[in-house]
Amino acid sequence: MQGVLNGFTTIGLVIAVGALLAHLRIVDLGAQQVLSRLAFFVASPALMVVTLSRADVHQVLSANLGASAAGVVVAGGVYVLLARTLWHRSMGDTTIGALSSSYVNAGNLGIPVASYVLGDAAFVAPTLLFQLLVFQPIALGFLDADAHGGRSSWWWLLTRPFVNPLTVGSLIGLGLSLTGWTLPTMVSAPLGLLGDMAVPSMLVAYGIALRLGPGLGRAGSVAELVTTSSLKLFVQPAVAWFVASVVLGVDGHALLAIVVTSALPTAQNIFVHATRYDRATVLARDTILITTIGAVPVILLVAALLG
Template sequence: MNLALTVLEIVAPVFLLAAFGFGWVRMGLEYRTQFVTRLATTLAVPCLIFTALMQTEIPGSDLVRFTAAVIGAVLVLSMTVELGIRALSLDRRTFLPPLVFGNTGNLGLPLCIFAFGETGLSYAIVFFSISALWSFSYGIHAVAGRGSLAKVAREPMVWSTLLGSLFLWQGWQTPRFLTNALELIGQMAVPLMLITLGVAIARMTTHDVSRAVVLSLVKLAVCFALGWTVATGFGLTGTAFGVLVVQMCTPVAVASYVLAERFEADADTVAGMVMVSTLISVASLPAVLALVL
């Protein structure tokens, strides 16, 4: 009973904020998604990443091991999806990004904050940063047929990750007044991302959901098994173990839909996977949390 209540306290704020964004749009109220997304990705999230890394108290060896585990999990998942797509003769441009990339930012970061506290946030940010880098390079290449190293270099999230890692490595701290300001800006990130997630889902349209259900369940099963196996193999325990498994099990990233629409893949199919996998996560993520807490 206590575990069920704990899990409910963790997931309820996350899905309530997403539901608020969904309801806002359904009521016909204006929401400038492009502006809010740009504000979050270029200002709020980078500030959150930088301050979380700069102030983390996780030992360097633990962060290195966790980073290696994340890289390993992401690479193995990518190879597994590549092989699966070829075996099933699915369109690589359409299906690879949604099957590889989870919603580790909009959904993963808030879940890890509520479930594992500030330490969990630091680990979750490492996972999110690696996933974002892989998405900007490998993900775009899969959909568009070309790399995007220039885009990676221009991303504020990349620079905030590198700068935060440098400050952590050297033990540096920004002046207290600046840290307070950066933390205040970073606090916008979580609610903005969750509300925008709900808005994005409310605005999507799709017609074929049967295949989306099957693929979403397959993605969840593969990611859970892979996350658990990799975390165990790298000797992760406690918060690090839980964060890796939870981040692996997050639903299809909304960014996959954006990529499909931008580069003229089957955006309708990807939208179905985003919506279906997010709905499935309402039940699956509490179950995953119950196993790792």
């Protein structure tokens, strides 16, 4: 359990640095915007190239991926249904809400949790790759379409993600992994340096927004926030458990790995996307905060029940 606590503590402290800098007026919301854009356009794509080039992408085709994907689809789908029929949110706001409800922090938190709690960082690879290569490109396509007035064709939705820097970085990393090619040092070294900047930039920008933005629950719908947080913390891992255990017959340590990765909190890069497209930023920010805090007891409970 020490790995879970270490991972969450590290994230919390870096976020606190951002909040402290904002409190001392060293930075402002303008700095938060700059950091978010830097993470979106430069650092995160570099990180995707480096991360995926080293990953075993064949794991994404494993049967266990079906359970993790089911949790994502159900949690995100429930939010979309409510957002469009009950709260009448726009396509962009609905997309960010769906991401907040189901996109797990498989990178900077999932990797240490998988290493320390599950014993192997590879357990998080299927979820990581599914999100980067399937879920995120689709979501970014809808966000791009919404940014252009929502009048784009299906062809636009299908092709637009592939000019997005995050998707391009992911595809390059995937190609390197599948072919076994290795980038020359003069390319890989600066990419690694830029990639190392991605997570700290996201966390510091998030901390600034926590300090200078509206207070928790003071903007937007409280019911919406409760919905996104509940879907992420409880519905997604429950669906993943059901599909893995009952439908696919997975048990033992493999089942634990599926449920733990599904119970990870909402990823900080969802706030970066929300800021980049100026859609549902407060909802994304608050959901990340609540799920990051709430995931600790949830993961500890899952580990106690299935470990």
